Amino acid sequence: MIQDFLSSFYPWTKSLHVISVIAWMAGLFYLPRLYVYHVEQVEQGGKTDEMFQVMERRLLRAIMNPAMIATWVFGLMLVFTPGVVYWGDVWPWTKAASVLAMTWFHHWLGYRRKDFEKGTNTRAGRTYRMMNELPTLLMIVIVISVIVRF
Numbered sequence: 001m002i003q004d005f006l007s008s009f010y011p012w013t014k015s016l017h018v019i020s021v022i023a024w025m026a027g028l029f030y031l032p033r034l035y036v037y038h039v040e041q042v043e044q045g046g047k048t049d050e051m052f053q054v055m056e057r058r059l060l061r062a063i064m065n066p067a068m069i070a071t072w073v074f075g076l077m078l079v080f081t082p083g084v085v086y087w088g089d090v091w092p093w094t095k096a097a098s099v100l101a102m103t104w105f106h107h108w109l110g111y112r113r114k115d116f117e118k119g120t121n122t123r124a125g126r127t128y129r130m131m132n133e134l135p136t137l138l139m140i141v142i143v144i145s146v147i148v149r150f
């Protein structure tokens with residue numbers, strides 16, 4: 001019953017999954033860049049500090065959190081669609097490991113946002129520059145996993 005629904009909805013589920021992924025990734029690439037500028041260019045407690053905090057909060061709450069939830073919901077619908085995932089293959093495992101890491105990174109960014117809000121950020125711009133590479137690497141592994149399907 002639910003399997004029939006998932007099968008007939010499959011192309012729509014996949015479209016909605018990819019749309020959500022794009023919105024989520026946009027935020028995951030942009031927020032650490034904001035943190036780099038926030039650390040390196042902004043005086044703590046000033047007007048610009050306040051403006052960065054607003055931009056960071058809105059990006060996370062209005063775009064990234066809903067996009068992450070939608071990516072998970074449509075992604076799991078794809079997992080339960082008959083014939084899509086065979087767990088004997090390798091790709092579902094590399095994909096699963098990468099999306100768990102991506103979700104961890106999202107939450108890490110959320111905790112760092114709170115540091116800026118409280119004025120307790122101790123991390124250097126360089127740390128945020130380096131962390132900025134993580135979603136890129138994970139995205140490459142994910143796309144190869146779902147498309148090459150080794």
Ligand code: HEM
Nearest residue numbers: 018021071072075076078079084085099102139142146147
């Ligand atoms: C968050 C949990 C996620 C789950 C449970 C999930 C699961 C899935 C599944 C089962 C498919 C179907 C594969 C197929 O029909 O061939 C799929 C497709 C896809 N996923 Fe995800 N995914 C997740 C996150 C992501 C992320 C973070 C990205 C990108 C960075 C991503 C990119 C894609 C793409 C591009 C496709 C379409 C591949 C194709 O054309 O067949 N997914 N996903």
